[in-house]
Amino acid sequence: MAKQKKMVEEITSMDEDFVKWYTDIVKKAELMSYSSVKGCMIIQPYGYAIWENIQKILDGRFKELGHENVAMPMLIPESLLQKEKDHVEGFAPEVAWVTHGGSEKLQERLCIRPTSETLFCEHFSHIIHSWRDLPKLYNQWCSVVRWEKTTRPFLRSVEFYWQEGHTMHETAEEAKKETEQMLNVYANFCENDLAIPVIKGQKTEKEKFAGAEATYTIEALMHDGKALQSATSHYFGDGFAKAFDITFQNRENKSEYPHQTSWGISTRIIGGIIMTHGDDNGLVLPPAIAPIQVIIIPIAMHKEGVIDKANEILNELKSICRVKMDTSEQTPGWKFAEYEMKGVPLRLEIGPKDIEKGQCVIVRRDNREKIIVNLENLENEVLRLLEEVRKGIYEKALERRNNMTYTAKNMDEIKEISNSKQGFIKAMWCGSKECEEKLKDELGITSRCIPFHQENISDKCAICGEKAKNMLYWGKAY
């Protein structure tokens, strides 16, 4: 398709300056606003509505699988954070501390949760006594704080909203199954609801979560060729259980440590949606999470019967989708641009000419296709087109990822690709941390994951030439 004319002059073109394009979108679509605390953002109604839709869908799926929501404190005593060695080493550099209560200096300082493993563990140690208490399938929706040095809206903020699942199981097998199950919940959500293609895999030792035995991830490729870790699921084994002294009497009346998992997805995924689907006209939202799925724009509103007909359509569509009508005094052209900026999947135009013919015009956000729809068949067509948009943006994203995924057999090829292109690099790896560090130092790329779907590119590690263990995805990450 020929390149579409850019209609929104205020948005920087993504080819010109991707970073600026991203910031422009986030601001112009009124997703968030900066606050007076560095790195903390105000999520505005339109942005929060997206998050609420994400929450609604995922929360439903978690609950279907037996998980229960809880609320843990925001403050963690320092001694509690210290209990698991790897964990504290991983998080200590970026935690914020509360040192005073009113004017009194605290005996022990309290950290603002960067994640809640320690709190859950302490609680689990109190409530888990018997195999009959297991499994415990907990989740909480909350915000956490990590003192990041450089921040970006949604992608990396000091405070961010997320969901953290924490579960305890009788056996390692059951916990591993849970870890895998939740990774699949995220992967299905990303692919089917958000229309973001993801690579499922395992993190290397170097990249795994602080304190985990194994970390699983879904990795997505953004428009600019950088990778975004979109959700993670961790298998903890009984490491935390030992550190926090969580034990239960098993079926043989013996004391045993339970096996644990945790898993999460954050508001960062909103950044992923923007950078996967957005274009030079603004946001493009997957229908499943779009706060407005259909925007009705009456044309020549003052003309007899237009508003009445538009209202009729509004009421009809309310029962099948999230629909709104804009009756403000702005010109139609202004409204077209405005709702494109906001990524609304379908625009419905209804004017005097349409009413005469018993039809309306529906325009898809993803490809701007104009479709004339008979009003008698409206509901079916709207549902069909919403699904078409979902498929359309998924396929476009998948095609782009495929075009931006390269294969390298040796260091020269990795260098060549890394220096001239943006995207994923698939290459064999021997399993050593040294090879990972080498790529990071020399080329600034990190291992994204060991994909579940392995390919045998060659028998040798592309970096050192030793015997290869796995095929890895490499890339520059957000």
Add this chain to the structure above:
RNA sequence: CGAGGCGUAGCUCAGUUUGGUAGAGUGCCUGGUUUGGGACCAGGAUGCCGCAGGUUCAAGUCCUGUCGCCUCGACCA
């Protein structure tokens, strides 16, 4: 935390070199004409020039300090 850039109207910015009445575009308010891709006309409101000191008859402009924001690195969801 290292290197660079920027703080002036709600927003984007000019004005700083060479000190001399605070500017533009856009947005906002009023009224009217318009309405199938960011309309037009007329009128109107809006500023401790980031903050604190200093130099000067006079500071948005020069000096010192300070705070904040953005970009690129290092670190991380």
